[in-house]
Amino acid sequence: MTDLPPETPVEPARRSLLQRLSIVWVIPAAALAIALGVAWNSYAERGPLLELTFQTASGIRAGETELRFRDVTVGLVESVAFTEGLDRVLVGVRLDRDVAEYVDDDAQFWAVRPEVTPQGVRGLETVLSGTFIEGIWDDTAEGFVARHAAATEPPLNREGRAGLRLRLRAAGTATFTENAPIVYRGIEVGRIGRAEVSADGATVEAEAIVFAPHDRLISSSTRFWDTSGFRFTLGPGGARLDFDSIASLVSGGITFRTEVSGGTQVVPEALFTVYPDEGAARASVFGAEAGEALTLTAIFDENVAGLAVDAPVDLGGIRVGRVAALSGIVDSARFGDDRVRLAVTLAIRPGQLGLGEAAAAGAALDYLAGRVAEGLRARLVTASILTGGLKVELVEIADAPAATLDRSAAPNPLIPTAPARIADVAATAEGLYNRINALPIEQVMDSAIAALDNIARLTGSDDIRAVPGEVRALLGEARGIVGAEETQGLPARLSATVGELETLVGRLNESDAAGRLSAAIDAAAAAAGTVESSVEGVPELVARLTAIAANAETVPLDELANRLSALMDAADRLIDTDAARALPADLSAALAELRAVLAELREGGVVENANATLASARAAADDISAAAQDLPGVLARAQAVLDEAAATIRGYDAARGVGRDLGPAIREVERAAKAVSDLARTLERNPNSILFGR
Amino acid sequence: MEVAGALRTAREMGLVACTRCTRVWPAGTGRCARCGQRLHSREPKALQRVWAFWAVGLMAYVPANLWPMLETRTLVSTQHSTIVGGAVELARHGNWGIALVILTASVAIPVGKFLAIASLALGVRHGSALPQARRQQLYEVVEYIGRWSMIDVFVVAILASLVQLGAVAQVSPGPASLFFALSVIFTMLSAQGFDSRLIWDAEPAPLAPPLPGGRPA
Numbered sequence: 001m002t003d004l005p006p007e008t009p010v011e012p013a014r015r016s017l018l019q020r021l022s023i024v025w026v027i028p029a030a031a032l033a034i035a036l037g038v039a040w041n042s043y044a045e046r047g048p049l050l051e052l053t054f055q056t057a058s059g060i061r062a063g064e065t066e067l068r069f070r071d072v073t074v075g076l077v078e079s080v081a082f083t084e085g086l087d088r089v090l091v092g093v094r095l096d097r098d099v100a101e102y103v104d105d106d107a108q109f110w111a112v113r114p115e116v117t118p119q120g121v122r123g124l125e126t127v128l129s130g131t132f133i134e135g136i137w138d139d140t141a142e143g144f145v146a147r148h149a150a151a152t153e154p155p156l157n158r159e160g161r162a163g164l165r166l167r168l169r170a171a172g173t174a175t176f177t178e179n180a181p182i183v184y185r186g187i188e189v190g191r192i193g194r195a196e197v198s199a200d201g202a203t204v205e206a207e208a209i210v211f212a213p214h215d216r217l218i219s220s221s222t223r224f225w226d227t228s229g230f231r232f233t234l235g236p237g238g239a240r241l242d243f244d245s246i247a248s249l250v251s252g253g254i255t256f257r258t259e260v261s262g263g264t265q266v267v268p269e270a271l272f273t274v275y276p277d278e279g280a281a282r283a284s285v286f287g288a289e290a291g292e293a294l295t296l297t298a299i300f301d302e303n304v305a306g307l308a309v310d311a312p313v314d315l316g317g318i319r320v321g322r323v324a325a326l327s328g329i330v331d332s333a334r335f336g337d338d339r340v341r342l343a344v345t346l347a348i349r350p351g352q353l354g355l356g357e358a359a360a361a362g363a364a365l366d367y368l369a370g371r372v373a374e375g376l377r378a379r380l381v382t383a384s385i386l387t388g389g390l391k392v393e394l395v396e397i398a399d400a401p402a403a404t405l406d407r408s409a410a411p412n413p414l415i416p417t418a419p420a421r422i423a424d425v426a427a428t429a430e431g432l433y434n435r436i437n438a439l440p441i442e443q444v445m446d447s448a449i450a451a452l453d454n455i456a457r458l459t460g461s462d463d464i465r466a467v468p469g470e471v472r473a474l475l476g477e478a479r480g481i482v483g484a485e486e487t488q489g490l491p492a493r494l495s496a497t498v499g500e501l502e503t504l505v506g507r508l509n510e511s512d513a514a515g516r517l518s519a520a521i522d523a524a525a526a527a528a529g530t531v532e533s534s535v536e537g538v539p540e541l542v543a544r545l546t547a548i549a550a551n552a553e554t555v556p557l558d559e560l561a562n563r564l565s566a567l568m569d570a571a572d573r574l575i576d577t578d579a580a581r582a583l584p585a586d587l588s589a590a591l592a593e594l595r596a597v598l599a600e601l602r603e604g605g606v607v608e609n610a611n612a613t614l615a616s617a618r619a620a621a622d623d624i625s626a627a628a629q630d631l632p633g634v635l636a637r638a639q640a641v642l643d644e645a646a647a648t649i650r651g652y653d654a655a656r657g658v659g660r661d662l663g664p665a666i667r668e669v670e671r672a673a674k675a676v677s678d679l680a681r682t683l684e685r686n687p688n689s690i691l692f693g694r
Numbered sequence: 695m696e697v698a699g700a701l702r703t704a705r706e707m708g709l710v711a712c713t714r715c716t717r718v719w720p721a722g723t724g725r726c727a728r729c730g731q732r733l734h735s736r737e738p739k740a741l742q743r744v745w746a747f748w749a750v751g752l753m754a755y756v757p758a759n760l761w762p763m764l765e766t767r768t769l770v771s772t773q774h775s776t777i778v779g780g781a782v783e784l785a786r787h788g789n790w791g792i793a794l795v796i797l798t799a800s801v802a803i804p805v806g807k808f809l810a811i812a813s814l815a816l817g818v819r820h821g822s823a824l825p826q827a828r829r830q831q832l833y834e835v836v837e838y839i840g841r842w843s844m845i846d847v848f849v850v851a852i853l854a855s856l857v858q859l860g861a862v863a864q865v866s867p868g869p870a871s872l873f874f875a876l877s878v879i880f881t882m883l884s885a886q887g888f889d890s891r892l893i894w895d896a897e898p899a900p901l902a903p904p905l906p907g908g909r910p911a
Binding site: 020021022024025027028031032035063064127128129130 | 739742743746747749750753754769770771772774880887
C-alpha cells in the first residue's frame with residue numbers, strides 16, 4: 001500500500017480486485033445486507049394503511065395511538081391530517097396484515113375516551129394509556145376496505161356479542177336515554193343505542209340490542225315500556241311508588257314483557273313501540289294496534305290554534321287515526337308567500353279504515369289515493385264547540401278542485417286539504433243561538449206558568465178539593481134526609497095519626513062531621529094522588545143509579561173537574577132548596593099538629609074543635625100536598641144531578657183519585673135511592689096508608 | 695513522534711519485524727522463518743479495514759439517532775425519546791447544561807470521530823492540509839475518546855436497571871441504544887485499524903541525511 005519506489009524486485013504490478021479487497025469488508029456488507037433485509041422485511045410485512053375519518057382527533061397522536069380489536073393492538077396511527085376541505089380529520093392507521101382482510105365494509109371504528117355515564121365509568125384505561133381507537137368487525141374476510149368513517153360514539157354492540165337488534169319507537173311521553181339498559185325482570189339483557197328523531201320529526205327512534213340468549217324472549221307480542229324515573233300513584237290500593245332500579249331511576253331504562261302468548265319470532269331490525277308505562281303497554285296488546293300506522297302529512301293554510309297532538313282523525317265520523325305531530329312550515333318557494341302554514345302529521349290506522357286487521361300501510365295509501373281522486377280532503381273541524389278544540393276530518397267535498405295524494409312528498413305522502421269548517425261551525429252555532437234567542441220563550445213560559453197556575457189554582461182550590469167531600473156530604477145528607485128517623489118514622493106516625501083519625505072519624509061519624517071529613521078525605525086523596533104520580537119516576541132513578549154504578553169504572557178524568565163542578569153546583573142547589581130541607585120538618589110539623597089536634601079531639605072530645613081540627617087537617621093535608629107537589633121537582637132535580645154524576649163518573653177509574661171517595665158515596669147514593677125507592681114503593685102499593693096507617 | 699536528531703526507522707533501515715514473534719527480518723522477506731507469520735512493513739489493507747468499520751459504524755449511527763433511545767413509561771404516559779429529541783426536550787425545559795452534555799456526548803463526539811477518522815484516512819491517501827503532527831494529535835484524541843463513547847449506553851443501561859418501579863414508572867432501553875453501541879464499537883474498531891505510522895509515511899524524510907543504499911522500503 002505504499003507508494004515508495006521499491007528497491008527490491010517488484011512484486012506483480014496489479015492484483016485482482018478480489019485480492020486487493022480486505023476481508024474486513026464482509027462486515028459492512030453483512031451489516032448492509034442485514035439492514036436492507038430488515039427494511040425489506042418490515043416493508044413487505046407491514047399491513048395496509050387504513051384511513052379513518054374522525055370529527056375531531058382529540059387524543060389521537062401519530063405514532064402513539066393504537067388501533068385495538070377486542071383489546072388487542074392491531075395497528076398504530078401513522079398520521080393525523082385533514083381531509084380535503086378540512087372538514088374532517090383523516091387518521092392513517094398502519095394495520096396488521098393478519099387482520100386486514102377482515103376489515104371490510106361492515107367494520108366500525110370509534111375513539112375510546114374515558115366516559116362517565118349513569119351506568120358507570122367506561123374507558124378508564126384510557127386515562128392512563130391515552131386514547132385509543134377501537135375497531136370491531138365480523139369474522140368473515142370480505143376484502144380490505146381502506147376508507148372508513150369513524151363513529152363519534154361507540155356502537156351499540158361494542159363487544160361483538162350475539163344478539164337481536166331492534167328498532168324502538170317512543171310513544172307518547174316515553175323517552176330514551178342513550179345507552180340505557182333494557183331490563184328484564186331486573187336483569188340487564190340489552191341496551192338502547194343512540195336515540196334520534198325520526199325522519200318526519202314525529203317520534204324518536206333508537207337502536208337497541210337484546211343479547212343472546214335473552215333475545216328469544218322477544219316475540220311479535222312483546223311490549224316494551226319505559227321504566228325511567230319513578231311513578232307515584234295514589235289509588236284505592238293506597239299510595240304506590242314504583243321504580244325499577246336506581247340506575248333506571250337516574251338514567252332511564254326500558255323493560256319488556258310478552259303479554260300474550262302466540263307471538264311470532266321477530267326478524268332483526270323489527271320495529272317496536274315503547275309505551276310510557278306498563279298499563280299502556282298492556283292495553284296496547286288488546287288495542288287496535290294491528291298493522292303499521294300510515295303516516296300522512298296535511299298542510300293547512302289556516303294556522304289556527306286548537307289542534308293538538310293526539311287529536312282524532314275522523315273519516316265518515318269514525319276515528320281512523322290521530323294527529324301524530326304538528327309543526328309550522330314556511331316555504332315561500334312552494335306556496336308563494338311567507339305565511340306560516342300548519343303541517344300536521346296524521347297517523348292513520350289501516351285497520352280502522354275497514355281494510356281488514358292486517359291491511360298494510362300501502363293498501364291503505366292506495367285506498368286513500370282513490371278516495372282523494374273522488375274528492376276526499378282533509379280539513380280542520382271543530383271537535384268541541386265548548387273548548388274550541390279541533391280535529392282533522394277526512395271528508396269528501398263535492399266541488400273540490402282536483403288534487404291527488406302526493407305519494408312522493410317527503411317525508412310523508414301529502415294529502416290535499418280543504419278550507420276549515422271552523423268558521424262555518426261558528427256561524428252555525430251563532431245562527432243556532434240566534435234562533436234560540438228568537439224563540440218566544442218568555443211568552444211560552446208565561447203561558448205555561450199561567451196554565452200551571454190555573455191548574456194549580458184549579459186543583460188547589462177548595463172547591464175541587466171539597467168535591468169528593470161535598471159529594472159525600474151531599475149523599476150523606478140525602479141519606480140523612482131519607483134515613484132520618486123523622487122520615488123513617490113518618491109512616492108510623494102517619495099510621496098513628498091515621499089511627500087516631502080513624503077513631504076520630506069513627507066518633508065523627510057518630511057526630512055530624514062526615515061531610516067535612518069526606519071533603520078532607522078528598523083533599524087527602526088528591527094529595528095522595530099527587531104523591532103517587534110523583535113516585536112514578538123512582539124506578540127510572542133506580543135504573544139510572546144502577547147505570548151509575550156500572551159506569552163508575554170508566555169515568556174519563558178530563559171532564560171530571562168541570563163536571564164535578566157542575567155536579568157540585570147542582571148538588572148545592574139541591575141542598576139549598578128550602579123545600580127539600582123543609583120537607584121532613586113540614587111533614588113532621590104537619591103530623592105533629594095533626595096528632596096534637598087529634599089528641600085534643602080525643603082528650604077534649606069537643607065537637608066544636610072538630611072543625612078547627614079538620615080545618616087544620618086540611619091545612620096539614622094541603623101542606624102535605626104542597627110538599628108532595630114539590631117532591632117530583634126534587635126528584636127531577638136529583639135525577640138531573642145524578643144524570644150528571646153518572647156522566648161524570650162514566651169511565652172513571654174507581655180505583656184512583658176521586659173515585660175512591662166516590663165509591664162509598666155512590667154506595668150511599670144507592671142506599672139512599674133504595675130507601676127512597678122503598679118509601680115510594682110503599683106509597684105506591686098503598687097510597688092511603690099515609691092517611692090511614694094501613 | 696518527534697525524535698530529535700537523526701533517527702532512522704526500521705523501514706528506512708530495510709528491516710521488517712514479525713508482528714507475532716517480533717523477530718526482525720530484512721525487508722522483503724515473505725514470511726517469518728521462525729513462526730511463519732506473514733511479514734509486512736505496513737499492513738497492506740489497513741485503510742480498507744478502517745473504511746469498512748467506519749462504514750458499519752456510520753450505518754449503525756443512523757438508526758441510533760432515528761429510533762428511540764429511551765422508553766419511559768409512567769403511570770399516565772409512555773414516552774419514547776430519541777437522542778436529539780430528548781436533548782431538545784431538555785433544552786426546552788431549560789436544562790441547557792444537560793442538553794449540551796447529551797448533545798456533545800451523543801452527537802458531536804461520534805460525528806467528530808467519523809469526520810476525524812475519515813479525514814485521517816483520506817489524508818494518508820491524498821495528503822492533507824494539516825501538518826502531520828496535528829494529524830497525529832487528532833488520532834490520539836480519537837483513540838482516547840473512543841473508550842468514553844459508550845457513556846450514553848452506560849447511562850441508558852443504568853437508568854433501565856434502576857428505574858423499574860412496575861407500573862408507576864419504567865425505563866427501558868430503546869432500539870437506538872443497541873445501534874448506538876454498535877456504532878461506537880465499530881468506530882473504535884475503525885480507529886484501531888488506523889495505523890498512525892501511515893501519517894508519517896507520506897512525508898519525505900525531514901532533513902535526514904541520505905544514507906547510502908537509498909531510502910528504506
